Amino acid sequence: MRWSTTIGRFAGIDVKVHATFLLLLAWVAISHWRSEQSAHAIGAGLVFILALFFCVVLHEFGHALTARRYGVKTRDIILLPIGGVARLERIPDKPRQELWIALAGPAVNVAIALVLAVWLQIASAWQPVEELTVTGGSFIERLLVVNVFLVVFNLIPAFPMDGGRVLRALLGLKLEYVKATQIAASVGQVFAFGLGFLGLFANPFLVFIALFVWIGAAQEASMVQMKSALGGIPVRQLMITDFRTLASSDTLGHAVDLTLTTSQKDFPVVDEDRVMGILMQKDLLQALDGSGRGRLVREAMKTTFETADDSEMMEPVFRRLQACSCHTLPVLRAGRLAGLVTMDNVGEFVSIRAALKK
Numbered sequence: 001m002r003w004s005t006t007i008g009r010f011a012g013i014d015v016k017v018h019a020t021f022l023l024l025l026a027w028v029a030i031s032h033w034r035s036e037q038s039a040h041a042i043g044a045g046l047v048f049i050l051a052l053f054f055c056v057v058l059h060e061f062g063h064a065l066t067a068r069r070y071g072v073k074t075r076d077i078i079l080l081p082i083g084g085v086a087r088l089e090r091i092p093d094k095p096r097q098e099l100w101i102a103l104a105g106p107a108v109n110v111a112i113a114l115v116l117a118v119w120l121q122i123a124s125a126w127q128p129v130e131e132l133t134v135t136g137g138s139f140i141e142r143l144l145v146v147n148v149f150l151v152v153f154n155l156i157p158a159f160p161m162d163g164g165r166v167l168r169a170l171l172g173l174k175l176e177y178v179k180a181t182q183i184a185a186s187v188g189q190v191f192a193f194g195l196g197f198l199g200l201f202a203n204p205f206l207v208f209i210a211l212f213v214w215i216g217a218a219q220e221a222s223m224v225q226m227k228s229a230l231g232g233i234p235v236r237q238l239m240i241t242d243f244r245t246l247a248s249s250d251t252l253g254h255a256v257d258l259t260l261t262t263s264q265k266d267f268p269v270v271d272e273d274r275v276m277g278i279l280m281q282k283d284l285l286q287a288l289d290g291s292g293r294g295r296l297v298r299e300a301m302k303t304t305f306e307t308a309d310d311s312e313m314m315e316p317v318f319r320r321l322q323a324c325s326c327h328t329l330p331v332l333r334a335g336r337l338a339g340l341v342t343m344d345n346v347g348e349f350v351s352i353r354a355a356l357k358k
Contacts, residue, residue: 095172239339253293
């Protein structure tokens with residue numbers, strides 16, 4: 001995800017922080033300053049929010065490590081102002097697997113809350129709940145309450161939150177998976193609409209959460225529909241066979257001419273029937289900005305890239321296309337370039353299949 005910075009790697013999974021997370025820290029600092037107008041209050045507030053998000057990271061690792069048990073890898077975990085996201089490389093194959101993966105995150109928060117409750121009981125440090133505020137009260141007890149809130153909030157059956165995934169998994173035990181996803185996504189969007197309406201009168205931050213839920217539900221429904229449409233389809237049935245190539249000795253000026261006279265954005269670089277690299281449009285523009293049309297293609301092309309074989313099934317190839325930073329995958333037949341697969345032509349294929357099905 002753009003605007004994200006890696007802060008660590010644990011159990012082979014990168015943990016990243018999105019730039020917008022700084023807005024949350026700034027809001028916490030300002031809120032505590034207005035409350036007590038002291039540096040100590042600001043420090044205490046920031047420590048609490050960091051402790052809270054440490055719990056969020058553990059929550060996301062609950063999802064990620066459970067997914068690993070079922071052979072599903074996690075690309076990374078990203079911290080956002082509204083929480084965390086464990087980005088799995090694919091949807092689990094079986095509804096029961098998704099059910100356990102979805103429940104694993106809230107289960108971590110339940111465990112944290114129980115540990116904190118035992119701590120408070122041993123220390124006899126319980127405070128009346130009504131004395132707790134956003135900025136004041138027992139640190140441990142506030143952290144316990146927040147973990148309980150995370151469990152309850154995440155289990156609301158609103159896709160793409162954990163509760164929505166639980167709902168889809170349960171529906172998927174009886175219904176076709178695309179239908180189960182559509183129902184769960186619709187429930188999520190109804191919830192998002194209600195939450196956004198409430199946020200207009202209560203807390204504007206709820207509008208932000210509602211927007212995240214609405215977009216996430218729509219994207220997940222679209223991705224599952226795409227996965228269903230690509231199932232059992234070989235790459236050779238979908239790949240582009242009318243395309244242009246470049247040689248590594250060509251100039252960027254020639255690449256510019258091809259870009260302007262064709263609809264192609266990225267160009268495979270082929271020397272003696274071997275694919276040597278890919279010149280992506282963004283790299284072309286960056287190189288032009290620095291050196292102009294006279295620079296050679298070999299100086300701007302990517303030499304590390306994904307490929308596909310024309311006999312492969314489209315679904316795993318599409319996952320590779322999603323995971324890499326490229327927009328185009330060269331398709332090979334007996335080691336030679338036979339076609340291209342792009343995100344655009346995959347989308348067009350899915351749209352056409354959906355129209356024909358209707």
